Amino acid sequence: MEVAGKKHVKRRRDPEATREALLRAGTELFALRGFDGVTVDEIAAKAGANKALISYYFRGKRGLYRTILQSTLAAGVERQGSLAESPRPPAELLREFIANFHHMATVERPFFPALMLREILESGKTFDDDVVPEVLALFQIVRAIIARGVAEGVFRPVHPFLAHLGIIGSLVFFYATEPTRQRLVAQKRLPVSLPTSKEFLDHIQEIVIRGLAVEPARTDGGTGEDRLMKTEDNGEHR
Amino acid sequence: MEVAGKKHVKRRRDPEATREALLRAGTELFALRGFDGVTVDEIAAKAGANKALISYYFRGKRGLYRTILQSTLAAGVERQGSLAESPRPPAELLREFIANFHHMATVERPFFPALMLREILESGKTFDDDVVPEVLALFQIVRAIIARGVAEGVFRPVHPFLAHLGIIGSLVFFYATEPTRQRLVAQKRLPVSLPTSKEFLDHIQEIVIRGLAVEPARTDGGTGEDRLMKTEDNGEHR
């Protein structure tokens, strides 16, 4: 009742704050450089803590990584909530899924894509029973939406898992590699102007919906309301 | 017994063979586990050579990695050849690009996608002036095809770089993560049957072409007719 704000100032002792500082520092570093590419000294330095505390709180570097991975994935998946069970039109749900992913990957959990991609590439060093279900859950959401769209006849009869892989793949790839693109552009090695991630969001929504539609969206047909679903805010964030 | 051929028997001295054995072993291991995830002892063991030879031939582990990366990327890009300059219809070229990528990623250079993805994630540790142009070249091919399609009016007016990122992203992601999927399925942790990569090829071709088309349904079997549920989702209020 006296301390005002446990921000990052790390004044006196605050176990909870240091624990979270370690998690935050580790999340960023692991996402940027991978498990093997980061040393505990770096993490501790970035967190402003002693490196022995990593073992103290998380039983070692691997334990810290596992904690980070699990909570990040869980948070990212949780955001998609009960999308799969909603009775709304599949195309609308897909758009919302992609928009959710965008928001999550740009503001809420900016390190989710890189962490997840790296973990999939590692293929199991930390892929244990705590982590697999999270990845699986994300997969199932898209899968379910698409399967329903196919069943209802609004989507072409695509293999749901295939479609899901295509969608998740382009999303994860885009957001996970964004830092590198920006770096290359800053170094003047990429002679292009980067599109914003918001533009990417709109683009992918359009490609996916049009690509899946049984009867493709008409662009010139009569009334101007052939735009499938609204692409803007769904009533959240801003 | 004693084979005269220079297969893998490594009987007498054969500098060229050992050099290539190191390259092959390194390619696979680096693609599967990343630069930091592999030790020189492992590479040497897999190649059946002494680990000092890595320094001898490639001036160290990093040099071996650089050589592998550069030649793999170059080979993968080269396969796309002069697609960008062909006067054929953009949609056809895009299909061919994707098919080329599929062939390259499945039979010719199975480690290209994982290697490239990892390198992009690393964001420049080895991203030097020998490597960047290769990645750039791949990017430019798709970009050029799409830009022409847009200019000619057969594609919607999408941002070429955006479209390119979506396509490359889903391709690289799919092929780079295939080993992991197979591993998970083998462990009975993924309760799905995996689609073949050939199915994926067809799927992505379809999604991309339909997603980009100005006037859709121009793939085959001229389905000018559509009646199913195209209006279902138009019932939204705005």
Place this chain on the structure above:
DNA sequence: AGAGTTTAATTGAACGGGCGATTGATACGT
């Protein structure tokens, strides 16, 4: 063609730096 010499490939051993974990002491909070 063959002995002798030079060059190149290969090897095992050793070095040294780096890194994650541990430990035992210290100081803070209640």
Place this chain on the structure above:
DNA sequence: ACGTATCAATCGCCCGTTCAATTAAACTCT
């Protein structure tokens, strides 16, 4: 004053590189 959080120092191992020694191949000169 007791338990816990924090810290500096240290330990021990792993790994990439280097080096000196060994051997195979290439070359030279009669």
